[in-house]
Amino acid sequence: MNRSVDELLQEVNELRRRIAALRSAEAERVRAVEALRASEEDAHDFNEKLTVLHEMTNRLSKAATVDDLCCDAVVLARERLGFSRVGIWFVTESGQLRGSFGVSEAGEVRDERGVERPVLAPAAKQVLADRCRVHVTPDVVLYDHTGTPVGRGNQAVAGLWDGEKVIGFVSVDDMLKPGSLTNRQAELLVLFASALGHLCSRKRAEEERFKLEAQVQHTQKLESLGVLTGGIAHDFNNLLMSVLGNADLALEELPPANPARQRIEEVIAAAKHAAELTRQMLAYSGKGAIIAQPIDFKSLVQETLPLLSVTISKKINVVYNLSGTLPRVNADPSQIRQIIMNLVTNASEAIGDREGVITISADVMECDQAYLSQTVVNDDLPAGQYVYIEVSDTGCGMDRRQSRQIFEPFYTTKFAGRGLGLAAVLGIVRSHKGAIKVYSELGRGTVFRILFPASGGGTQAAQARAPERETFRGSGTILLVDDEASIRDVGTRMLQRLGFSVVQAHDGRHAVDMFREHAASLVCVILDIAMPRMSGEETLVELRKLKADVPVIVTSGYSEGEVRPRFGEAPFDGFLQKPYTHSTLTAVLRATLAPRGQAGTGL
Numbered sequence: 001m002n003r004s005v006d007e008l009l010q011e012v013n014e015l016r017r018r019i020a021a022l023r024s025a026e027a028e029r030v031r032a033v034e035a036l037r038a039s040e041e042d043a044h045d046f047n048e049k050l051t052v053l054h055e056m057t058n059r060l061s062k063a064a065t066v067d068d069l070c071c072d073a074v075v076l077a078r079e080r081l082g083f084s085r086v087g088i089w090f091v092t093e094s095g096q097l098r099g100s101f102g103v104s105e106a107g108e109v110r111d112e113r114g115v116e117r118p119v120l121a122p123a124a125k126q127v128l129a130d131r132c133r134v135h136v137t138p139d140v141v142l143y144d145h146t147g148t149p150v151g152r153g154n155q156a157v158a159g160l161w162d163g164e165k166v167i168g169f170v171s172v173d174d175m176l177k178p179g180s181l182t183n184r185q186a187e188l189l190v191l192f193a194s195a196l197g198h199l200c201s202r203k204r205a206e207e208e209r210f211k212l213e214a215q216v217q218h219t220q221k222l223e224s225l226g227v228l229t230g231g232i233a234h235d236f237n238n239l240l241m242s243v244l245g246n247a248d249l250a251l252e253e254l255p256p257a258n259p260a261r262q263r264i265e266e267v268i269a270a271a272k273h274a275a276e277l278t279r280q281m282l283a284y285s286g287k288g289a290i291i292a293q294p295i296d297f298k299s300l301v302q303e304t305l306p307l308l309s310v311t312i313s314k315k316i317n318v319v320y321n322l323s324g325t326l327p328r329v330n331a332d333p334s335q336i337r338q339i340i341m342n343l344v345t346n347a348s349e350a351i352g353d354r355e356g357v358i359t360i361s362a363d364v365m366e367c368d369q370a371y372l373s374q375t376v377v378n379d380d381l382p383a384g385q386y387v388y389i390e391v392s393d394t395g396c397g398m399d400r401r402q403s404r405q406i407f408e409p410f411y412t413t414k415f416a417g418r419g420l421g422l423a424a425v426l427g428i429v430r431s432h433k434g435a436i437k438v439y440s441e442l443g444r445g446t447v448f449r450i451l452f453p454a455s456g457g458g459t460q461a462a463q464a465r466a467p468e469r470e471t472f473r474g475s476g477t478i479l480l481v482d483d484e485a486s487i488r489d490v491g492t493r494m495l496q497r498l499g500f501s502v503v504q505a506h507d508g509r510h511a512v513d514m515f516r517e518h519a520a521s522l523v524c525v526i527l528d529i530a531m532p533r534m535s536g537e538e539t540l541v542e543l544r545k546l547k548a549d550v551p552v553i554v555t556s557g558y559s560e561g562e563v564r565p566r567f568g569e570a571p572f573d574g575f576l577q578k579p580y581t582h583s584t585l586t587a588v589l590r591a592t593l594a595p596r597g598q599a600g601t602g603l
């Protein structure tokens with residue numbers, strides 16, 4: 001059993017080799033175990049994050065608005081998912097980025113909603129170019145919300161998708177520990193972005209729906225207010241008719257020296273003021289439009305100048321800026337004057353006792369659909385040439401919230417305001433198929449631009465009828481039909497004063513009977529429209545059947561333009577707007593009876 005030294009050495013070497021192999025196998029085993037443990041921890045951590053993400057999505061889905069959603073999302077992404085700097089950006093129609101909310105390394109939330117800038121981050125550009133879910137760029141220039149470079153670091157950007165479209169990005173980066181974004185974090189970011197994209201699109205659709213619903217409700221509210229104000233105004237007109245008419249008659253019966261005259265003149269002035277308010281209400285309800293005629297805005301503004309100077313304080317400088325030639329506009333001149341007066345009065349009140357400037361301009365412009373859709377009246381107006389009147393002032397101005405409310409009837413911020421001026425402007429503009437643009441800055445001033453479709457060509461504006469002052473005497477019998485006793489009473493006395501005999505009827509049926517009875521002596525019928533039993537329209541048809549050639553004057557609180565179409569088959573001969581005074585009644589009778597050579601002297 002004698003072994004040689006060599007053999008022994010060989011054995012020792014063999015043993016050493018085996019020990020080394022065992023050691024390396026052991027080290028390998030330890031490494032594998034550690035790797036396994038690390039990967040288990042990683043998987044465990046990832047699973048936990050998935051659970052957190054699930055909870056987050058649930059919580060975020062309850063956010064009221066997209067803004068709330070984004071604000072919560074960046075905070076949660078930092079606190080619960082372990083990202084360092086997080087930001088959410090949306091892509092605008094023009095391909096720019098619009099800020100939302102962000103959170104800094106220190107955990108402070110940044111409101112970046114006002115920010116709009118081009119896409120700068122290479123990772124975001126890559127997501128758009130490759131249409132991939134996420135793109136990670138190691139060691140790149142990082143920007144703050146203004147687009148200013150703030151350092152270098154790792155950045156991952158994931159797209160917010162709405163179906164096939166990228167609506168925005170969520171970006172995470174790490175300025176303090178470059179290279180620390182792991183693949184797992186990138187995966188987590190994709191899942192987070194996918195949930196966020198889904199929630200944002202859903203919330204946006206919901207917000208859009210709420211906005212539309214609110215718009216519909218608002219329109220319905222204004223429509224019913226229109227019906228209400230129209231109705232009140234109509235009844236008011238009847239009452240005013242009685243007040244004005246009786247006061248008018250009383251004045252004529254009193255000798256010039258009677259001290260009661262002044263009181264009565266005040267009654268008349270107050271009633272006229274009330275009639276003016278009624279006119280604003282009728283305009284708002286769209287019931288005030290009379291037959292439009294082609295008018296020249298420039299001369300209309302110039303004609304209104306003398307009226308304007310009375311309204312405006314002496315400290316205010318009025319500047320006119322009227323373009324040379326303007327296309328004509330099919331409109332009702334008295335209503336356009338009403339618009340100018342209402343806007344200029346508001347402008348002057350906005351400047352108050354201070355010094356200031358009101359600029360009144362009239363010009364023409366081409367309007368495209370995009371421009372018209374941004375106006376206050378947005379009834380799908382056609383693109384084309386629009387003539388506008390603009391009233392701008394250097395007064396107190398308004399904030400955005402106030403600008404949204406000013407056209408609502410009865411909205412006012414003034415102590416003695418009625419809140420009807422702009423509501424009337426809106427009604428008139430709507431019935432003329434026009435539009436309104438308002439631009440206002442709190443403390444700086446306001447611009448109202450009222451646009452009307454140019455009518456192209458057209459004739460000279462009709463001259464306003466001169467007030468009828470000459471004496472007029474009538475003869476023969478007039479049938480006065482009205483369901484309001486007070487109106488029959490005052491009307492009868494006015495007609496008698498003119499020399500007519502009067503027979504009355506209190507509704508349509510009664511009118512037909514009276515007509516039949518007095519047909520031989522009747523020279524005219526004055527016919528109300530809204531009456532019980534038989535309306536004015538039906539009555540007129542019946543009267544025409546009995547005797548076709550007796551002139552009929554229709555009277556109403558609504559305007560002629562509103563009333564005419566209702567009589568389509570049976571046109572009438574004259575129109576008398578309530579409330580009327582002795583002189584308007586005279587003028588209408590003259591105009592109606594004169595062409596027939598009937599009744600009257602001094603024609």
Ligand SMILES: Nc1ncnc2c1ncn2[C@@H]1O[C@H](COP(=O)(O)OP(=O)(O)OP(=O)(O)O)[C@@H](O)[C@H]1O
Pocket residue numbers: 342346347350393395396397398406407411412413414416417418419420421422423445446
């Ligand atoms: N040029 C303006 N500058 C600032 N605020 C304005 C201007 N025009 C209108 N407003 C605001 O809009 C509100 C509504 O105006 P609107 O003309 O409808 O009613 P009003 O002037 O208050 O009363 P009124 O019925 O006597 O006209 C005003 O009370 C005011 O707050």
Ligand SMILES: [Mg+2]
Pocket residue numbers: 342345346420421422
């Ligand atoms: Mg006003």
